[in-house]
Amino acid sequence: MAVVLMAAGAPTSAVETQVRISRDGELVLIDAVLLAPVTPAEAWVVLTDFDVMARYVPDLEASRVTIRLGHRLRVEQRGVARWGPFARPFTMVREVELTPMEQVESRSIGGTLHRVKTSTRLAPV
Secondary structure (H helix, E strand, C coil), X not given: CEEEEEECCCCCCCCEEEEEEEEECCEXXXXXXXXXXXXXXXXXXXXXXHHHHHHCCCCEEEEEEEEEECCEXXXXXXXXXXXXXXXXXXXEXXXXXXXXXXXXXXXXXXXXXXXXEEEEEEEEC
């Protein structure tokens, strides 16, 4: 999954979102662009505060940093993925690499969700 979060310094209306989903066999690629009415610094704080992420990410019940070595983190998460009437509990251990104020790279290294990779880039507008 690739996400680009564009932080607009001046307040605007709600978050604008564009999402494109494609599939190649078992590979699902999700490209999302979000324009948020926040400063880049505010966006960075939210994107990297894994210990409180479950408060605002739907379907995520718990999230905590278990190891922090500079800009490398290990994050454990659990929740329930929902698709219409279907629900499936999940756990994930993620290895996260931070490039401050620019990018968050993540890959799953354990849990029930396998082969998950995300790249989130922050870009001011």
